[in-house]
Amino acid sequence: MSFSLPKSDSNFWSYLALIFIFFLFLFHIGDQSAPRQGTEGFYLQISKEMFSRNSYLIPYYLNEPHFSKPPLQFWLTSPFYFIFGEGLWTARISIFIITCFLIACVSKLLSRLGPLSPLSIFILFISTFGVIKYSRIYMMDAFFTFFTGAGTLFAFEYIKSKHVHSLVFSAFLLAASSLIKGPISIVMALSAVFIFVLIKRERALYRYFFQLSILVLILASFWYIACFYQYGSKFFDYFFMRENLGKFTAQTYSPIVLLQGLILFSFPVIVPFALQIYRDIKSRTLIKTDLNLFLLICFIIFWTIWLIPSQRSHHYAMPATFFVVSYVAISRFDSLFFAKLINAFSLALTSIGIILVALILFFKQFLPLISTTTCLLALTILTASMLFTLFAKGTMNLRLAQYTVSLILIWYHIAAMVALPILPERAREQLVSTNSNIRIGVVYRKPYFVSDLLGRDIEPLSHGQGTSELLGANFDYLIMPSTETTTSSKFQVLASWTVWKRGLRTAEIYEKLTNNKLDELQESYTLFHRKQQATTGLDSSPPL
Numbered sequence: 001m002s003f004s005l006p007k008s009d010s011n012f013w014s015y016l017a018l019i020f021i022f023f024l025f026l027f028h029i030g031d032q033s034a035p036r037q038g039t040e041g042f043y044l045q046i047s048k049e050m051f052s053r054n055s056y057l058i059p060y061y062l063n064e065p066h067f068s069k070p071p072l073q074f075w076l077t078s079p080f081y082f083i084f085g086e087g088l089w090t091a092r093i094s095i096f097i098i099t100c101f102l103i104a105c106v107s108k109l110l111s112r113l114g115p116l117s118p119l120s121i122f123i124l125f126i127s128t129f130g131v132i133k134y135s136r137i138y139m140m141d142a143f144f145t146f147f148t149g150a151g152t153l154f155a156f157e158y159i160k161s162k163h164v165h166s167l168v169f170s171a172f173l174l175a176a177s178s179l180i181k182g183p184i185s186i187v188m189a190l191s192a193v194f195i196f197v198l199i200k201r202e203r204a205l206y207r208y209f210f211q212l213s214i215l216v217l218i219l220a221s222f223w224y225i226a227c228f229y230q231y232g233s234k235f236f237d238y239f240f241m242r243e244n245l246g247k248f249t250a251q252t253y254s255p256i257v258l259l260q261g262l263i264l265f266s267f268p269v270i271v272p273f274a275l276q277i278y279r280d281i282k283s284r285t286l287i288k289t290d291l292n293l294f295l296l297i298c299f300i301i302f303w304t305i306w307l308i309p310s311q312r313s314h315h316y317a318m319p320a321t322f323f324v325v326s327y328v329a330i331s332r333f334d335s336l337f338f339a340k341l342i343n344a345f346s347l348a349l350t351s352i353g354i355i356l357v358a359l360i361l362f363f364k365q366f367l368p369l370i371s372t373t374t375c376l377l378a379l380t381i382l383t384a385s386m387l388f389t390l391f392a393k394g395t396m397n398l399r400l401a402q403y404t405v406s407l408i409l410i411w412y413h414i415a416a417m418v419a420l421p422i423l424p425e426r427a428r429e430q431l432v433s434t435n436s437n438i439r440i441g442v443v444y445r446k447p448y449f450v451s452d453l454l455g456r457d458i459e460p461l462s463h464g465q466g467t468s469e470l471l472g473a474n475f476d477y478l479i480m481p482s483t484e485t486t487t488s489s490k491f492q493v494l495a496s497w498t499v500w501k502r503g504l505r506t507a508e509i510y511e512k513l514t515n516n517k518l519d520e521l522q523e524s525y526t527l528f529h530r531k532q533q534a535t536t537g538l539d540s541s542p543p544l
Contacts, residue, residue: 013394014119017401021126024408025096025136030089032449033369033419034412037139037315038503041446044091044138047074048448051081057226062460065231067239070223072179073140088452091138099135100126102146106326109153113291114330121329123397127404130265130321132411140180141318147177148185148302149322155193156294159208170212175219182239184305186216188319192301196294253312261317262303266324268345268403272333273324291330299323335396342399343389349406350386353414354379360417370417378414382406420499420522422453423479427495427527431477432456441475444525445502450479475530482524491528498522 028034042061049060050071058065059074080094107121116124125131134142151173158166177185190213197205227235263270280286287293303320306312357375364370385406388394394402422444423431431440431454440458442450447460459475482496501523512520 011119011395011397014123014397014401017398017405018119018123018126021401021404021408022100024405024413026093028413028416029092029096029136030087030452031412031416032088032422032453034136034416035133036137037134038446040138041448043069043073043140044088044452045446045448047077047081047091047138048086050074051078051086057223057230067227067231067235069140070179070182072176073143076143077138088138088449092136095138095142096135099131099142099146102143102150103131106146106150106153106322107329109150109157110326110329115332116329120397121325123400123404124269124325124329127400127407128265128269128321128325129267129407130318132404132408133265134315134318136412139315141315144177144181144185145318145322147173147180148189148319149326151177151185152189152192152298153326155189155212156196156291158212159193159197159205160290162208167208167212167215171215171219174216178216178220179223183220185319186220188302188305190216191305192294192298195297195301196290199293199297200290253310255307255312257312257314258303258306258317261314262320262324264314265318266321268342269325269328270321271341272328272331272338275337276328276331276333292327295323295327295330299327339396339399342396342403346389346399346403346406347386349403349410350382350389353382353406353410354386356410356414357382360414367418368421369419374413374417378409381409421497422449422499423527424495424497427497428453430494431527434477438476439474440477441479443478443480477530478528479525480528482526490530492531493526494529495527496524498524 046059046061046066046069049063050056051074053060056071056075056078058067059069059071060066076098077091077094080090080097084090084093103122103125104118107118107125110116110121111118114121126135130145131142134145151170154166154170154173157163158170174186174189177189190209193209193212197209227239266273277286280288287296299320302323303317306316357379360367360370361372361375364372385402388402434440436456440454440456441461442458443461444450447458451458461480477494478491499522501521504521509521512518
């Protein structure tokens with residue numbers, strides 16, 4: 001079987017495979033049952049409130065100014081809301097489209113510096129699990145990774161070529177990245193550039209570095225100055241002291257999570273990266289060019305800097321994955337071995353996917369979100385993918401694209417079928433049909449998803465409020481976790497249901513499953529309706 005890495009962009013089948021990947025990304029992108037990050041609902045709520053309030057300086061959360069993150073991601077979503085309307089699918093599409101645009105720009109830049117075509121580099125990036133995960137949910141990690149990574153690459157191009165346009169691109173991208181996650185992006189990028197300049201020991205490079213640094217700091221500072229001018233020490237104490245420096249005194253997490261995140265989010269490209277580094281060290285050719293040296297410095301800085309604060313998480317490794325892929329893209333690695341490895345990974349993925357679909361169909365009666373049509377379509381795609389892996393010849397682009405198709409299908413579409421609905425369908429219909437001035441109180445971990453499902457505003461309530469306090473409140477409908485004491489003379493129960501608990505560790509899930517304690521992986525919710533009162537004019541609704 002023949003494998004190759006084409007330099008030409010004229011590979012029709014590779015482009016066709018990429019279009020199919022885009023289709024799988026966009027298909028049901030607003031599906032709430034697909035895997036998502038725990039804090040996605042938090043960022044979605046901020047985005048919704050900023051847009052509805054026309055607030056373009058300060059993020060708002062539950063009608064209060066919230067300084068935990070800068071506003072650029074929310075700004076970039078606003079045009080999509082204006083065109084398509086506010087909602088979950090619109091927010092996620094904005095992330096996907098802008099991320100793909102950034103990857104395309106980076107791929108074009110790297111193709112000028114290495115042997116691969118922009119198409120090949122684009123597929124390398126999009127095949128990694130980090131991009132698959134974070135380019136389809138409303139989190140900051142994709143923007144943070146590609147704005148910072150692209151800005152750092154343009155910084156290298158500037159100090160090597162002295163082209164003014166590279167300076168401008170680098171400064172704007174790095175300033176933008178600081179308005180996504182905070183000043184840490186500037187610290188990472190400028191630290192890496194400065195270490196490279198120190199190693200090169202060329203006097204002219206110091207001047208270029210300081211030009212870049214000053215321009216980046218000027219462009220990045222406008223929002224921070226405006227917020228400090230308007231809110232003073234309140235902004236400084238919350239944003240800098242609590243949200244940034246506070247990470248140094250937060251709960252300590254093991255550094256191993258950063259290694260796990262690096263391997264997980266850069267897989268499968270981490271394999272040729274590690275092999276290439278090993279071979280270069282063994283042959284004493286690790287630093288073949290200035291670009292190799294620069295990318296290695298960036299990788300080390302962007303990954304190890306997160307070892308300093310006490311608070312660590314897997315997704316902190318995402319920015320370093322950018323340089324894993326970039327290093328592979330400019331290297332002449334063993335493509336034949338990598339192609340065989342991708343074939344093995346694809347075969348394992350498709351086998352797992354087929355087994356999962358079979359199990360889902362077997363337990364169909366317990367899973368209300370299962371679609372037989374979707375299962376059959378997934379089986380067809382997975383079977384075709386397996387046959388392609390076993391018998392067809394193709395380029396490296398096609399091999400990686402086929403692997404990516406299988407992973408997206410399993411992660412976003414097959415996994416979604418084992419979810420339990422946030423609201424039963426009849427309960428949702430009951431709430432959707434009510435008058436818009438009816439008050440709906442919701443005690444839910446991420447109330448944004450309930451609001452989006454109903455297509456109307458709700459009133460988020462705190463988990464800390466007592467059951468009697470909630471049932472005594474002046475709501476027409478109330479959604480809250482079920483307890484043995486959730487009874488009230490003012491409310492009647494319309495529906496009760498269960499959802500999967502979120503935030504459980506893999507070990508906990510495995511322990512519950514092996515001990516047949518499925519109920520301990522679920523939590524119950526109840527929909528209450530205020531009983532008919534002469535003063536309110538509300539009709540009593542029968543239980544659902």
